[in-house]
Amino acid sequence: MEKFTKPMDISLKCECDVVVVGGGPAGFCAAAAAARNGARTVLVEQNGYCGGMATGALVGPFMTSYNKSGTRMIVRGMFEEVINRLVEQGGAIHPKYCRAGGPEAGYHFRGHDHCAPFDPEILKRVIDEMLTEAGVKILYHTSFVEPVTEQNCMKGIIVSSKNGMESIWAKVVVDASGDADVAYRAGVPCMIGDGKKGTMQPATMFFRIGNVDSDRLNAEIEANKDRIDLYIDGVRHGAFHWKIQEAKKNGDFSIDRWVVGLYRGVKKDEWSVNISRIGNVNGTDSESLSQAEVIGRQQVEEIFRFLKKYIPGCEDAVLLASGSTIGIRETRHIKGEAVFCAEDVLEGRIPDDVILLTSSSIDVHGTVGGAGTKYLTIENGEWYGVPFRCLVPLNIEQLLVAGRSISATSEGAGAVRVMPPCMEMGHAAGVAAAMAVKEQCLVRNVNIKKLQAQLVEEGSFLG
Numbered sequence: 479m480e481k482f483t484k485p486m487d488i489s490l491k492c493e494c495d496v497v498v499v500g501g502g503p504a505g506f507c508a509a510a511a512a513a514r515n516g517a518r519t520v521l522v523e524q525n526g527y528c529g530g531m532a533t534g535a536l537v538g539p540f541m542t543s544y545n546k547s548g549t550r551m552i553v554r555g556m557f558e559e560v561i562n563r564l565v566e567q568g569g570a571i572h573p574k575y576c577r578a579g580g581p582e583a584g585y586h587f588r589g590h591d592h593c594a595p596f597d598p599e600i601l602k603r604v605i606d607e608m609l610t611e612a613g614v615k616i617l618y619h620t621s622f623v624e625p626v627t628e629q630n631c632m633k634g635i636i637v638s639s640k641n642g643m644e645s646i647w648a649k650v651v652v653d654a655s656g657d658a659d660v661a662y663r664a665g666v667p668c669m670i671g672d673g674k675k676g677t678m679q680p681a682t683m684f685f686r687i688g689n690v691d692s693d694r695l696n697a698e699i700e701a702n703k704d705r706i707d708l709y710i711d712g713v714r715h716g717a718f719h720w721k722i723q724e725a726k727k728n729g730d731f732s733i734d735r736w737v738v739g740l741y742r743g744v745k746k747d748e749w750s751v752n753i754s755r756i757g758n759v760n761g762t763d764s765e766s767l768s769q770a771e772v773i774g775r776q777q778v779e780e781i782f783r784f785l786k787k788y789i790p791g792c793e794d795a796v797l798l799a800s801g802s803t804i805g806i807r808e809t810r811h812i813k814g815e816a817v818f819c820a821e822d823v824l825e826g827r828i829p830d831d832v833i834l835l836t837s838s839s840i841d842v843h844g845t846v847g848g849a850g851t852k853y854l855t856i857e858n859g860e861w862y863g864v865p866f867r868c869l870v871p872l873n874i875e876q877l878l879v880a881g882r883s884i885s886a887t888s889e890g891a892g893a894v895r896v897m898p899p900c901m902e903m904g905h906a907a908g909v910a911a912a913m914a915v916k917e918q919c920l921v922r923n924v925n926i927k928k929l930q931a932q933l934v935e936e937g938s939f940l941g
Protein backbone atom coordinates (compact mmCIF):
# COMPACT_ATOMS: atom_id res chain seq x y z
CA MET A 479 0.00 0.00 0.00
CA GLU A 480 1.44 3.39 -0.97
CA LYS A 481 0.77 6.42 1.21
CA PHE A 482 1.57 10.04 0.50
CA THR A 483 3.41 9.34 -2.71
CA LYS A 484 4.22 13.05 -2.84
CA PRO A 485 5.41 13.71 0.72
CA MET A 486 7.31 16.76 -0.51
CA ASP A 487 3.94 18.56 -0.33
CA ILE A 488 4.38 18.47 3.42
CA SER A 489 7.21 20.45 4.96
CA LEU A 490 10.19 18.52 6.26
CA LYS A 491 10.62 18.52 10.03
CA CYS A 492 13.83 16.51 10.13
CA GLU A 493 15.74 13.53 8.82
CA CYS A 494 17.06 10.86 11.15
CA ASP A 495 18.10 7.22 11.36
CA VAL A 496 15.34 5.96 13.65
CA VAL A 497 11.99 7.49 14.51
CA VAL A 498 9.99 6.00 17.38
CA VAL A 499 6.25 6.62 17.56
CA GLY A 500 4.95 6.62 21.15
CA GLY A 501 6.86 7.20 24.38
CA GLY A 502 5.24 4.53 26.56
CA PRO A 503 7.26 1.80 28.32
CA ALA A 504 8.20 0.25 24.96
CA GLY A 505 8.78 3.49 23.05
CA PHE A 506 11.00 5.42 25.43
CA CYS A 507 13.22 2.35 25.87
CA ALA A 508 13.40 1.88 22.08
CA ALA A 509 14.41 5.52 21.57
CA ALA A 510 17.04 5.54 24.31
CA ALA A 511 18.49 2.21 23.12
CA ALA A 512 18.65 3.29 19.47
CA ALA A 513 20.38 6.55 20.36
CA ARG A 514 22.85 4.84 22.72
CA ASN A 515 23.75 2.55 19.85
CA GLY A 516 24.67 5.44 17.62
CA ALA A 517 21.46 6.12 15.70
CA ARG A 518 20.22 9.70 15.22
CA THR A 519 16.89 9.16 16.94
CA VAL A 520 13.63 11.09 17.13
CA LEU A 521 10.80 10.24 19.55
CA VAL A 522 7.27 11.37 18.66
CA GLU A 523 4.78 11.43 21.55
CA GLN A 524 1.30 12.95 21.55
CA ASN A 525 1.43 13.87 25.26
CA GLY A 526 3.75 16.35 26.95
CA TYR A 527 5.58 13.56 28.81
CA CYS A 528 6.59 9.94 28.32
CA GLY A 529 5.51 6.80 30.16
CA GLY A 530 2.26 5.99 28.35
CA MET A 531 -0.08 4.04 30.60
CA ALA A 532 2.44 4.21 33.48
CA THR A 533 2.18 8.01 33.76
CA GLY A 534 -0.83 9.16 31.72
CA ALA A 535 -3.22 6.47 32.95
CA LEU A 536 -1.58 6.08 36.42
CA VAL A 537 -1.28 2.32 35.89
CA GLY A 538 0.89 0.53 38.45
CA PRO A 539 2.71 -1.25 39.99
CA PHE A 540 5.30 -2.69 37.60
CA MET A 541 4.21 -6.31 37.34
CA THR A 542 6.69 -9.04 38.26
CA SER A 543 10.20 -8.98 36.79
CA TYR A 544 11.20 -12.20 38.60
CA ASN A 545 11.20 -15.87 37.66
CA LYS A 546 8.22 -18.05 38.57
CA SER A 547 9.57 -19.10 41.96
CA GLY A 548 10.50 -15.54 42.84
CA THR A 549 14.18 -16.23 43.44
CA ARG A 550 15.83 -14.10 40.77
CA MET A 551 15.20 -11.00 38.71
CA ILE A 552 14.98 -11.96 35.02
CA VAL A 553 13.49 -8.91 33.26
CA ARG A 554 16.57 -6.75 33.49
CA GLY A 555 18.35 -4.50 30.98
CA MET A 556 16.45 -1.29 30.47
CA PHE A 557 13.75 -2.20 33.01
CA GLU A 558 16.32 -2.70 35.75
CA GLU A 559 17.97 0.61 34.84
CA VAL A 560 14.63 2.40 35.17
CA ILE A 561 13.95 0.77 38.55
CA ASN A 562 17.42 1.63 39.86
CA ARG A 563 17.14 5.25 38.74
CA LEU A 564 13.69 5.51 40.32
CA VAL A 565 14.86 3.97 43.60
CA GLU A 566 17.82 6.40 43.70
CA GLN A 567 15.39 9.33 43.43
CA GLY A 568 12.91 7.93 45.98
CA GLY A 569 10.49 7.09 43.16
CA ALA A 570 10.09 3.31 43.55
CA ILE A 571 10.40 0.37 45.93
CA HIS A 572 12.77 -2.21 44.49
CA PRO A 573 10.87 -5.40 43.55
CA LYS A 574 13.15 -7.49 45.76
CA TYR A 575 11.33 -6.05 48.80
CA CYS A 576 7.77 -6.66 47.49
CA ARG A 577 6.39 -10.14 47.99
CA ALA A 578 3.29 -11.97 46.79
CA GLY A 579 0.19 -11.47 48.95
CA GLY A 580 1.50 -8.16 50.29
CA PRO A 581 0.01 -4.67 49.87
CA GLU A 582 2.30 -3.84 46.90
CA ALA A 583 0.81 -6.89 45.14
CA GLY A 584 -2.76 -5.81 45.90
CA TYR A 585 -2.88 -8.89 48.19
CA HIS A 586 -2.68 -11.20 45.14
CA PHE A 587 -0.58 -14.33 45.40
CA ARG A 588 -0.42 -16.07 42.01
CA GLY A 589 1.84 -14.29 39.53
CA HIS A 590 2.26 -11.23 41.75
CA ASP A 591 5.56 -11.89 43.50
CA HIS A 592 7.99 -8.92 43.32
CA CYS A 593 5.72 -6.27 41.82
CA ALA A 594 7.22 -2.78 42.20
CA PRO A 595 5.32 0.40 43.11
CA PHE A 596 6.61 3.63 41.56
CA ASP A 597 5.78 7.32 41.58
CA PRO A 598 4.47 8.36 38.14
CA GLU A 599 5.68 11.96 38.56
CA ILE A 600 9.25 10.84 39.23
CA LEU A 601 9.02 8.35 36.36
CA LYS A 602 8.22 11.19 33.92
CA ARG A 603 11.41 12.97 34.96
CA VAL A 604 13.56 9.81 34.92
CA ILE A 605 12.48 9.11 31.34
CA ASP A 606 13.26 12.71 30.29
CA GLU A 607 16.72 12.27 31.80
CA MET A 608 17.37 8.97 30.02
CA LEU A 609 16.27 10.34 26.65
CA THR A 610 18.19 13.59 27.03
CA GLU A 611 21.38 11.84 28.16
CA ALA A 612 21.14 9.48 25.17
CA GLY A 613 20.76 12.43 22.77
CA VAL A 614 17.24 11.61 21.57
CA LYS A 615 15.41 14.46 19.86
CA ILE A 616 12.12 14.57 21.78
CA LEU A 617 8.99 15.79 19.99
CA TYR A 618 6.24 16.03 22.58
CA HIS A 619 2.79 17.34 21.61
CA THR A 620 3.27 15.62 18.28
CA SER A 621 0.99 12.93 16.86
CA PHE A 622 1.72 10.36 14.20
CA VAL A 623 -0.73 10.75 11.30
CA GLU A 624 0.36 8.63 8.32
CA PRO A 625 3.31 6.50 7.22
CA VAL A 626 5.40 7.48 4.21
CA THR A 627 6.13 4.33 2.21
CA GLU A 628 7.74 3.52 -1.09
CA GLN A 629 7.51 0.06 -2.61
CA ASN A 630 6.50 -1.48 0.70
CA CYS A 631 9.35 0.11 2.60
CA MET A 632 9.01 2.72 5.34
CA LYS A 633 10.62 6.04 4.42
CA GLY A 634 9.31 8.09 7.31
CA ILE A 635 6.15 9.42 8.88
CA ILE A 636 3.79 12.40 8.70
CA VAL A 637 3.10 14.05 12.04
CA SER A 638 0.71 16.71 13.26
CA SER A 639 1.50 19.30 15.93
CA LYS A 640 1.17 23.01 16.70
CA ASN A 641 3.42 23.47 13.66
CA GLY A 642 0.81 21.83 11.41
CA MET A 643 1.58 18.75 9.32
CA GLU A 644 5.25 17.87 8.88
CA SER A 645 7.26 14.91 7.65
CA ILE A 646 10.07 13.08 9.41
CA TRP A 647 12.32 10.97 7.20
CA ALA A 648 13.86 7.91 8.82
CA LYS A 649 15.72 4.73 7.84
CA VAL A 650 13.81 2.65 10.41
CA VAL A 651 10.51 3.34 12.15
CA VAL A 652 9.57 1.79 15.51
CA ASP A 653 5.84 1.68 16.17
CA ALA A 654 5.36 1.82 19.95
CA SER A 655 1.96 3.51 19.82
CA GLY A 656 0.38 0.61 21.75
CA ASP A 657 -2.30 0.49 19.05
CA ALA A 658 -0.07 -0.39 16.08
CA ASP A 659 -1.19 2.87 14.46
CA VAL A 660 1.80 3.00 12.10
CA ALA A 661 1.70 -0.67 11.15
CA TYR A 662 -2.04 -0.63 10.55
CA ARG A 663 -1.90 2.42 8.33
CA ALA A 664 1.09 0.99 6.47
CA GLY A 665 -1.00 -2.03 5.47
CA VAL A 666 0.21 -4.61 7.99
CA PRO A 667 -2.54 -7.16 8.72
CA CYS A 668 -3.84 -6.56 12.25
CA MET A 669 -6.34 -8.26 14.53
CA ILE A 670 -8.49 -6.38 17.01
CA GLY A 671 -8.73 -8.00 20.43
CA ASP A 672 -9.38 -11.74 20.25
CA GLY A 673 -9.83 -11.56 16.49
CA LYS A 674 -12.99 -13.65 16.53
CA LYS A 675 -15.60 -11.42 18.06
CA GLY A 676 -13.33 -8.39 17.97
CA THR A 677 -13.67 -8.28 21.74
CA MET A 678 -11.02 -6.26 23.53
CA GLN A 679 -10.20 -6.35 27.23
CA PRO A 680 -12.20 -3.82 29.29
CA ALA A 681 -10.83 -0.35 29.98
CA THR A 682 -10.15 1.03 33.47
CA MET A 683 -9.86 4.54 34.88
CA PHE A 684 -7.09 4.27 37.46
CA PHE A 685 -6.84 6.73 40.33
CA ARG A 686 -4.58 7.34 43.31
CA ILE A 687 -5.58 8.10 46.89
CA GLY A 688 -3.60 9.37 49.87
CA ASN A 689 -3.98 9.79 53.62
CA VAL A 690 -4.97 6.14 54.07
CA ASP A 691 -4.47 4.45 57.44
CA SER A 692 -2.61 1.54 55.88
CA ASP A 693 -2.19 -0.34 59.16
CA ARG A 694 -5.97 -0.58 59.58
CA LEU A 695 -6.40 -1.60 55.95
CA ASN A 696 -3.78 -4.35 56.27
CA ALA A 697 -5.35 -5.53 59.55
CA GLU A 698 -8.72 -6.02 57.82
CA ILE A 699 -7.02 -8.18 55.18
CA GLU A 700 -5.10 -10.13 57.83
CA ALA A 701 -8.36 -10.84 59.67
CA ASN A 702 -9.96 -12.13 56.45
CA LYS A 703 -6.99 -13.77 54.75
CA ASP A 704 -8.80 -17.07 54.20
CA ARG A 705 -11.49 -15.33 52.17
CA ILE A 706 -9.46 -13.41 49.61
CA ASP A 707 -9.01 -16.05 46.93
CA LEU A 708 -12.46 -17.60 46.50
CA TYR A 709 -13.81 -18.60 43.10
CA ILE A 710 -17.59 -18.35 42.71
CA ASP A 711 -19.04 -19.30 39.29
CA GLY A 712 -15.54 -19.02 37.83
CA VAL A 713 -15.07 -15.46 39.04
CA ARG A 714 -12.28 -14.68 41.50
CA HIS A 715 -13.51 -12.98 44.65
CA GLY A 716 -10.45 -11.15 45.92
CA ALA A 717 -9.59 -8.56 48.55
CA PHE A 718 -12.60 -6.94 50.24
CA HIS A 719 -15.20 -8.78 48.09
CA TRP A 720 -17.28 -9.04 51.27
CA LYS A 721 -17.38 -5.24 51.35
CA ILE A 722 -18.47 -5.12 47.71
CA GLN A 723 -21.29 -7.52 48.56
CA GLU A 724 -22.44 -5.26 51.39
CA ALA A 725 -22.22 -2.15 49.20
CA LYS A 726 -24.07 -3.81 46.32
CA LYS A 727 -26.91 -4.68 48.73
CA ASN A 728 -27.09 -1.02 49.74
CA GLY A 729 -27.02 0.19 46.14
CA ASP A 730 -23.58 1.77 46.66
CA PHE A 731 -21.58 -0.23 44.13
CA SER A 732 -22.68 -0.75 40.52
CA ILE A 733 -19.39 -1.89 38.96
CA ASP A 734 -19.06 -5.45 37.71
CA ARG A 735 -16.07 -6.51 39.85
CA TRP A 736 -15.53 -8.71 42.87
CA VAL A 737 -12.15 -7.48 43.99
CA VAL A 738 -11.07 -4.17 45.45
CA GLY A 739 -7.82 -3.62 43.59
CA LEU A 740 -5.77 -1.51 45.99
CA TYR A 741 -2.00 -1.41 45.43
CA ARG A 742 0.25 0.33 47.92
CA GLY A 743 2.37 3.13 46.51
CA VAL A 744 5.89 4.28 47.34
CA LYS A 745 4.60 6.31 50.28
CA LYS A 746 2.89 4.19 52.91
CA ASP A 747 -0.38 6.14 52.91
CA GLU A 748 -0.75 6.30 49.10
CA TRP A 749 -2.54 3.63 47.08
CA SER A 750 -3.32 3.02 43.39
CA VAL A 751 -6.91 2.01 42.77
CA ASN A 752 -7.62 -0.48 39.96
CA ILE A 753 -11.37 -1.12 40.29
CA SER A 754 -13.14 0.78 37.51
CA ARG A 755 -14.24 -1.35 34.57
CA ILE A 756 -15.72 -0.23 31.26
CA GLY A 757 -16.64 -2.81 28.64
CA ASN A 758 -16.90 -2.44 24.87
CA VAL A 759 -14.41 0.39 24.58
CA ASN A 760 -12.65 0.61 21.23
CA GLY A 761 -9.29 2.20 21.98
CA THR A 762 -8.72 2.88 18.28
CA ASP A 763 -11.80 5.11 18.00
CA SER A 764 -11.78 8.61 19.48
CA GLU A 765 -15.55 8.71 20.06
CA SER A 766 -15.48 5.46 22.00
CA LEU A 767 -12.43 6.67 23.96
CA SER A 768 -14.21 9.93 24.78
CA GLN A 769 -17.25 8.12 26.19
CA ALA A 770 -14.94 5.90 28.23
CA GLU A 771 -13.23 8.95 29.78
CA VAL A 772 -16.61 10.33 30.88
CA ILE A 773 -17.80 7.00 32.31
CA GLY A 774 -14.39 6.41 33.89
CA ARG A 775 -14.52 9.64 35.86
CA GLN A 776 -18.10 8.83 36.99
CA GLN A 777 -16.83 5.45 38.21
CA VAL A 778 -13.96 7.11 40.08
CA GLU A 779 -16.48 9.20 41.98
CA GLU A 780 -18.57 6.16 42.91
CA ILE A 781 -15.57 4.02 43.87
CA PHE A 782 -14.00 6.77 45.97
CA ARG A 783 -17.26 7.18 47.93
CA PHE A 784 -17.40 3.38 48.38
CA LEU A 785 -13.81 3.23 49.66
CA LYS A 786 -14.41 5.96 52.23
CA LYS A 787 -17.64 4.38 53.45
CA TYR A 788 -16.76 0.68 53.46
CA ILE A 789 -13.00 0.07 53.56
CA PRO A 790 -11.33 0.31 56.99
CA GLY A 791 -8.51 2.85 56.88
CA CYS A 792 -9.93 4.79 53.91
CA GLU A 793 -12.37 6.96 55.88
CA ASP A 794 -10.16 10.07 55.63
CA ALA A 795 -8.64 9.26 52.25
CA VAL A 796 -8.10 12.07 49.74
CA LEU A 797 -8.31 11.75 45.98
CA LEU A 798 -4.85 12.61 44.61
CA ALA A 799 -5.47 12.20 40.88
CA SER A 800 -7.28 10.14 38.29
CA GLY A 801 -5.65 9.13 35.02
CA SER A 802 -5.38 11.92 32.48
CA THR A 803 -6.26 9.20 29.99
CA ILE A 804 -8.37 6.08 30.29
CA GLY A 805 -6.39 2.84 30.75
CA ILE A 806 -6.51 0.70 27.61
CA ARG A 807 -5.40 -2.90 27.99
CA GLU A 808 -5.81 -4.10 24.43
CA THR A 809 -6.48 -2.93 20.90
CA ARG A 810 -4.71 -4.16 17.75
CA HIS A 811 -2.25 -7.04 17.50
CA ILE A 812 -0.14 -7.00 14.34
CA LYS A 813 0.55 -10.08 12.26
CA GLY A 814 4.29 -10.63 12.24
CA GLU A 815 6.81 -13.29 11.30
CA ALA A 816 5.76 -15.29 14.39
CA VAL A 817 2.63 -15.13 16.54
CA PHE A 818 3.13 -15.31 20.31
CA CYS A 819 0.43 -17.45 21.96
CA ALA A 820 -0.79 -18.98 25.24
CA GLU A 821 1.18 -22.22 24.72
CA ASP A 822 4.43 -20.24 24.52
CA VAL A 823 3.68 -18.99 28.03
CA LEU A 824 2.29 -22.13 29.61
CA GLU A 825 4.94 -24.47 28.20
CA GLY A 826 7.80 -22.11 29.00
CA ARG A 827 9.06 -22.01 25.39
CA ILE A 828 12.31 -20.21 24.62
CA PRO A 829 12.73 -19.45 20.90
CA ASP A 830 16.13 -19.20 19.17
CA ASP A 831 15.58 -15.50 18.52
CA VAL A 832 14.60 -14.71 22.13
CA ILE A 833 14.88 -11.02 23.07
CA LEU A 834 13.54 -11.16 26.63
CA LEU A 835 12.62 -13.67 29.30
CA THR A 836 9.70 -13.24 31.69
CA SER A 837 7.32 -15.27 33.84
CA SER A 838 4.33 -12.90 33.45
CA SER A 839 0.97 -14.64 33.64
CA ILE A 840 -1.80 -14.59 31.07
CA ASP A 841 -4.20 -11.97 32.40
CA VAL A 842 -7.26 -11.40 30.22
CA HIS A 843 -9.98 -9.42 31.96
CA GLY A 844 -13.69 -9.65 31.26
CA THR A 845 -13.69 -13.28 30.14
CA VAL A 846 -16.35 -14.68 32.49
CA GLY A 847 -19.21 -12.20 32.25
CA GLY A 848 -17.89 -8.71 32.88
CA ALA A 849 -16.31 -9.53 36.21
CA GLY A 850 -14.18 -12.60 35.51
CA THR A 851 -10.56 -12.73 34.48
CA LYS A 852 -8.69 -15.53 32.74
CA TYR A 853 -5.50 -15.80 34.78
CA LEU A 854 -3.06 -18.57 33.85
CA THR A 855 0.46 -18.90 35.18
CA ILE A 856 3.42 -20.58 33.49
CA GLU A 857 3.24 -24.38 33.94
CA ASN A 858 6.60 -25.51 32.65
CA GLY A 859 9.89 -24.09 33.90
CA GLU A 860 10.75 -20.72 35.41
CA TRP A 861 10.30 -18.41 32.41
CA TYR A 862 9.47 -18.15 28.72
CA GLY A 863 10.87 -16.03 25.92
CA VAL A 864 9.51 -13.54 23.41
CA PRO A 865 10.87 -13.96 19.86
CA PHE A 866 12.27 -11.04 17.84
CA ARG A 867 10.07 -12.23 14.94
CA CYS A 868 6.97 -11.03 16.86
CA LEU A 869 8.27 -7.46 16.48
CA VAL A 870 8.72 -7.82 12.71
CA PRO A 871 5.49 -7.13 10.79
CA LEU A 872 4.48 -8.79 7.55
CA ASN A 873 4.20 -6.83 4.30
CA ILE A 874 6.48 -3.87 5.04
CA GLU A 875 10.20 -3.28 5.42
CA GLN A 876 12.05 -1.09 7.93
CA LEU A 877 9.28 -1.16 10.54
CA LEU A 878 9.38 -2.78 13.98
CA VAL A 879 6.49 -2.92 16.44
CA ALA A 880 7.21 -2.99 20.18
CA GLY A 881 4.95 -3.12 23.23
CA ARG A 882 1.44 -4.40 23.72
CA SER A 883 0.57 -4.56 20.00
CA ILE A 884 3.27 -7.06 18.93
CA SER A 885 2.28 -10.08 16.89
CA ALA A 886 0.37 -12.20 19.41
CA THR A 887 -2.96 -13.79 20.12
CA SER A 888 -5.14 -12.02 22.65
CA GLU A 889 -4.00 -14.50 25.34
CA GLY A 890 -0.34 -14.27 24.37
CA ALA A 891 -0.48 -10.49 24.48
CA GLY A 892 -2.42 -10.80 27.76
CA ALA A 893 0.82 -12.09 29.30
CA VAL A 894 3.51 -9.85 27.81
CA ARG A 895 1.50 -6.61 27.73
CA VAL A 896 2.70 -5.66 31.23
CA MET A 897 5.31 -2.95 31.62
CA PRO A 898 8.58 -4.79 32.40
CA PRO A 899 8.45 -6.99 29.24
CA CYS A 900 7.23 -4.02 27.17
CA MET A 901 10.34 -2.07 28.24
CA GLU A 902 12.60 -4.92 27.19
CA MET A 903 10.77 -5.26 23.85
CA GLY A 904 11.48 -1.57 23.30
CA HIS A 905 15.10 -2.11 24.28
CA ALA A 906 15.47 -4.88 21.69
CA ALA A 907 13.68 -2.88 18.99
CA GLY A 908 15.93 0.13 19.56
CA VAL A 909 19.15 -1.93 19.43
CA ALA A 910 17.94 -3.80 16.32
CA ALA A 911 16.95 -0.57 14.56
CA ALA A 912 20.36 0.99 15.23
CA MET A 913 22.12 -2.19 14.07
CA ALA A 914 20.17 -2.21 10.80
CA VAL A 915 21.15 1.42 10.15
CA LYS A 916 24.82 0.80 10.97
CA GLU A 917 25.05 -2.37 8.89
CA GLN A 918 22.83 -1.06 6.10
CA CYS A 919 20.62 -4.13 6.15
CA LEU A 920 16.88 -4.63 6.43
CA VAL A 921 15.81 -4.55 10.06
CA ARG A 922 14.05 -7.89 9.52
CA ASN A 923 17.46 -9.38 8.66
CA VAL A 924 19.55 -8.14 11.58
CA ASN A 925 21.96 -10.72 12.91
CA ILE A 926 20.08 -12.25 15.84
CA LYS A 927 23.18 -13.51 17.63
CA LYS A 928 24.72 -10.03 17.48
CA LEU A 929 21.46 -8.46 18.69
CA GLN A 930 21.28 -10.89 21.62
CA ALA A 931 24.95 -10.30 22.49
CA GLN A 932 24.41 -6.54 22.51
CA LEU A 933 21.32 -6.87 24.73
CA VAL A 934 23.28 -9.00 27.19
CA GLU A 935 26.12 -6.46 27.06
CA GLU A 936 23.51 -3.83 28.03
CA GLY A 937 22.32 -5.82 31.05
CA SER A 938 19.46 -7.91 29.64
CA PHE A 939 19.06 -11.49 30.84
CA LEU A 940 18.56 -14.08 28.09
CA GLY A 941 19.22 -17.27 30.06
Ligand SMILES: Cc1cc2nc3c(=O)[nH]c(=O)nc-3n(C[C@H](O)[C@H](O)[C@H](O)COP(=O)(O)OP(=O)(O)OC[C@H]3O[C@@H](n4cnc5c(N)ncnc54)[C@H](O)[C@@H]3O)c2cc1C
Nearest residue numbers: 500502503504524530531541622656682805806881882897
Ligand atom coordinates in the same frame (compact mmCIF):
# COMPACT_ATOMS: atom_id res chain seq x y z
C1 LIG B 1 -6.08 -0.76 33.45
C2 LIG B 1 -4.72 -1.32 33.22
C3 LIG B 1 -4.06 -1.99 34.24
C4 LIG B 1 -2.77 -2.46 34.05
N1 LIG B 1 -2.10 -3.00 35.09
C5 LIG B 1 -0.76 -3.21 34.96
C6 LIG B 1 0.03 -3.48 36.11
O1 LIG B 1 -0.44 -3.52 37.23
N2 LIG B 1 1.37 -3.68 35.92
C7 LIG B 1 1.97 -3.63 34.69
O2 LIG B 1 3.19 -3.81 34.59
N3 LIG B 1 1.22 -3.38 33.58
C8 LIG B 1 -0.11 -3.14 33.69
N4 LIG B 1 -0.87 -2.81 32.60
C9 LIG B 1 -0.29 -2.93 31.24
C10 LIG B 1 0.59 -1.80 30.79
O3 LIG B 1 0.33 -0.59 31.45
C11 LIG B 1 0.51 -1.54 29.28
O4 LIG B 1 0.21 -2.68 28.56
C12 LIG B 1 1.84 -0.96 28.83
O5 LIG B 1 1.93 0.36 29.31
C13 LIG B 1 1.98 -0.98 27.32
O6 LIG B 1 3.13 -0.25 26.96
P1 LIG B 1 3.27 0.32 25.49
O7 LIG B 1 4.51 1.13 25.47
O8 LIG B 1 3.12 -0.78 24.52
O9 LIG B 1 1.98 1.24 25.27
P2 LIG B 1 1.38 2.46 26.08
O10 LIG B 1 1.74 2.44 27.50
O11 LIG B 1 -0.06 2.46 25.71
O12 LIG B 1 2.11 3.73 25.43
C14 LIG B 1 1.83 4.14 24.10
C15 LIG B 1 2.33 5.57 23.93
O13 LIG B 1 2.15 5.97 22.58
C16 LIG B 1 1.56 7.26 22.53
N5 LIG B 1 0.80 7.32 21.26
C17 LIG B 1 -0.24 6.54 20.90
N6 LIG B 1 -0.66 6.86 19.67
C18 LIG B 1 0.14 7.87 19.25
C19 LIG B 1 0.19 8.64 18.05
N7 LIG B 1 -0.66 8.41 17.04
N8 LIG B 1 1.12 9.61 17.97
C20 LIG B 1 1.98 9.87 19.00
N9 LIG B 1 1.97 9.16 20.16
C21 LIG B 1 1.07 8.17 20.27
C22 LIG B 1 0.69 7.32 23.76
O14 LIG B 1 0.42 8.65 24.15
C23 LIG B 1 1.55 6.58 24.78
O15 LIG B 1 2.46 7.44 25.43
C24 LIG B 1 -2.16 -2.33 32.76
C25 LIG B 1 -2.83 -1.67 31.73
C26 LIG B 1 -4.08 -1.15 31.96
C27 LIG B 1 -4.74 -0.38 30.87
